[in-house]
Amino acid sequence: MVLAMLRGCRRLLHKSKTLYTYRIQHQETTISSCYYSVRHHCPTEELRDFGLPNTTWSQNLRNLYNKFMELSKTGGWTRIPSHNTIAHHLEGDPLETGIGKRMFLRNLDSDGLGFEYCMFYNKDERRMVCLFQPGPYLEGPPGYAHGGCIATIIDSTAGAGAVYTCGSVMTANLNITYHKPVPLGSTLFVESHVDKIQGRKVYSSCHIQSYDGVILHAEATALFIKANQ
Ligand SMILES: CCCCC/C=C\C/C=C\C/C=C\C/C=C\CCCC(=O)SCCNC(=O)CCNC(=O)[C@H](O)C(C)(C)COP(=O)(O)OP(=O)(O)OC[C@H]1O[C@@H](n2cnc3c(N)ncnc32)[C@H](O)[C@@H]1OP(=O)(O)O
Numbered sequence: 001m002v003l004a005m006l007r008g009c010r011r012l013l014h015k016s017k018t019l020y021t022y023r024i025q026h027q028e029t030t031i032s033s034c035y036y037s038v039r040h041h042c043p044t045e046e047l048r049d050f051g052l053p054n055t056t057w058s059q060n061l062r063n064l065y066n067k068f069m070e071l072s073k074t075g076g077w078t079r080i081p082s083h084n085t086i087a088h089h090l091e092g093d094p095l096e097t098g099i100g101k102r103m104f105l106r107n108l109d110s111d112g113l114g115f116e117y118c119m120f121y122n123k124d125e126r127r128m129v130c131l132f133q134p135g136p137y138l139e140g141p142p143g144y145a146h147g148g149c150i151a152t153i154i155d156s157t158a159g160a161g162a163v164y165t166c167g168s169v170m171t172a173n174l175n176i177t178y179h180k181p182v183p184l185g186s187t188l189f190v191e192s193h194v195d196k197i198q199g200r201k202v203y204s205s206c207h208i209q210s211y212d213g214v215i216l217h218a219e220a221t222a223l224f225i226k227a228n229q
Pocket residue numbers: 080082086089090155156157159160163168169170171172173199200201223225228
């Protein structure tokens with residue numbers, strides 16, 4: 001009886017190990033074919049500036065974009081280009097592996113499904129504005145954006161604001177208060193400000209509002225640490 005049970009366990013273990021190995025191998029195949037498609041199938045895609053209007057942009061997003069493009073003409077605001085790899089943002093990416101990587105916010109090939117956004121920076125005011133339209137793949141509660149993706153867009157907006165103000169930084173601390181759920185497909189106005197720079201510490205604040213400023217969805221404070229020189 002005991003022997004039969006032990007044999008049963010051994011068979012089960014063997015089966016699950018085989019399944020596990022299969023999953024790993026299958027994953028590796030999928031991942032390496034992604035790398036392949038990023039590096040070799042879409043060379044022009046890599047150079048694309050994603051911070052420009054595309055057909056998935058809502059009219060509200062276009063209106064805000066046009067408003068900031070107008071503001072850019074008179075000085076103050078500058079549109080920040082948006083690429084799908086950090087290597088195209090920073091010259092000489094220290095982590096470049098040669099097999100291709102994607103920025104978390106830009107890891108979908110189709111427009112409009114994930115993070116649809118563009119950023120504008122105001123150097124004098126140390127402000128970064130991000131115009132954001134969360135796509136259907138960012139769902140958390142039914143019909144609304146996942147809290148983690150809200151944290152991501154806040155970290156990226158405030159992080160980019162800190163990078164453009166002080167150079168390379170890492171997020172050390174991020175505190176978010178979620179006030180109102182963010183509807184998928186809505187147009188959001190995300191704004192960050194570098195409040196204080198103290199040695200290597202960069203203190204920023206950030207909020208997310210509806211495109212018309214009527215609804216305050218979330219507020220945050222962040223601490224970034226400048227890279228050691
Ligand atoms: C990344 C570049 C991107 C460039 C993009 C360009 C364009 C932008 C376009 C689109 C936007 C896209 C991206 C936006 C950019 C960035 C957003 C994403 C950022 C991230 O996604 S980033 C990943 C998550 N992040 C981490 O993975 C950090 C893990 N962590 C560490 O790597 C270390 O922990 C570190 C480096 C933080 C510090 O380490 P360290 O050794 O250099 O410094 P040390 O510990 O000595 O601290 C020095 C002083 O800071 C104080 N201090 C430290 N930590 C503190 C804390 N938590 N609270 C309060 N105070 C703190 C100490 O108390 C001391 O203070 P004091 O000087 O007064 O003693």
